[in-house]
Amino acid sequence: MITVTRSTLPPLDEYVAYLEGIWQSAHLTNNGPLCCELSTRLKSNLGVPRIELLANGTLALQLAIRALGLRGEIITTPYSYVATTNAILWEGCDPVFVDIEPHSFCIDPDLIEAAITGRSSAILATHVYGYPCNVERIQSIADRHGLSVIYDAAHAFGVRLGARSLLEYGDCSTLSFHATKLFHTVEGGGVVCRDAVVANRLFLMSTFGHTGEENYQEIGINAKMSELHAAMGLGVLPRVQEYIDIRRRCAGWYDQLLAGLPLQRPHVEPELEYNYAYYPVLFSSHEVMMQVRKALLEHDIVPRRYFYPSLNTLPFLRPELRRPCPISESVAGRVLALPLSTAVGYDDVCRIVALIRDTLEDEGPAARA
Structure with a gap:
């Protein structure tokens, strides 16, 4: 897994x-x-x-x-x-x-x-x-x-x-x-x-x-x-920099293999020295994201809906605190954090991306942002 x-x-x-x-x-x-x-x-x-x-x-x-x-x-x-x-x-x-x-x-x-x-x-x-x-x-x-x-x-x-x-x-x-x-x-x-x-x-x-x-x-x-x-x-x-280097390499594989697919990634400031904590991708719709998630889970690959739900919709909030936040609600419904750790290798990334690519092709026009 x-x-x-x-x-x-x-x-x-x-x-x-x-x-x-x-x-x-x-x-x-x-x-x-x-x-x-x-x-x-x-x-x-x-x-x-x-x-x-x-x-x-x-x-x-x-x-x-x-x-x-x-x-x-x-x-x-x-x-x-x-x-x-x-x-x-x-x-x-x-x-x-x-x-x-x-x-x-x-x-x-x-x-x-x-x-x-x-x-x-x-x-x-x-x-x-x-x-x-x-x-x-x-x-x-x-x-x-x-x-x-x-x-x-x-x-x-x-x-x-x-x-x-x-x-x-x-x-x-x-x-x-x-x-x-x-x-x-x-x-x-x-x-x-x-x-x-x-x-x-x-x-x-x-x-x-x-x-x-x-x-x-x-x-x-x-x-x-x-x-x-x-x-x-x-x-x-003492090993954190080594972990960052490994994760940077893994993120680079994702960047290369996911290029051209209808996915959105967070904007990165040019002066940012990042730690490669996560690799989130944003799909065109909730339905497409759920299909990709289902395909990955069926192959023992566990992504995470991170973050979900949008916090302004939490059920225990008082009604007056539930302000609409349409962008957050939309992103929360379409995002997946893909596996990224020191245990994820190149073959794993290839397998994950192939499943995403196949699912998006099956979804056809619905998968296009």
Whole structure:
């Protein structure tokens, strides 16, 4: 079976060596030496001044919202994983959905300003598939209206825009280190904060709000990363560039073999240093996409409808929050993320593309965008 992604693992003996150190020290959690080491290495690898490690990427979003003191409405994208919206709702705020750009699938800056009201406190945008939002325009809008900016950068590990890490933009960028991600700690996440005061508040909130046994400063929860998860991260991190190189080669095969087919791909900025996190393709219609998906699944090839559904249509939203977002709804109904991982070889890509090509030919004119 060929799956949409496959978790990478360091050599077992290397991970066991970290575990042996944990067994010797009996230091399992509470920001132990491996968490501290991973934090230091990540700052160097990503080129960011500070990063707070957390138990998962959803908590990263929630604590970023809370550490910035956000209330009321948060303007956000309907085209993302459900955790983006859930974090807003969980923190007692209202998501205000703004439609996406048809070429990048990221939030459309032209529509943000019209959505701002007296209750707006922030913009929470997603770097979709690791492709950057229009960060300069979003920041300009936020500055004019006194809004905070959070980027859901779950897919953007290692991505650079020109000379800068994409994670440096906004007040906070949140990361997921879930097992399916390019860099992972099995379960885990992180927040890159521009402001040291916000970073310290976020750290306190993730550790029950106190330092030491008696120094209570914030209302906090337990969102800490364990030493066992940090050990996995230390094993994976040195190999991330190798993984990117392999995935870049695989994406190149797709580009070559899919050329000429009636498919759309996200627009890539020329100054972008991409991480090849995903390979999404957009079909001409929902029906054509479903036929391709069916053909792939019948041959034990598992793509993913990523992202589906458009978040403005979630059934648990209050009716007044379900704003129409026609571009997002259309893209969500036509997109497939094709298998892309270190386990996907050239023959696999050839097989996948042949099935797509045959299905599109069978669909005839309906398959043309």
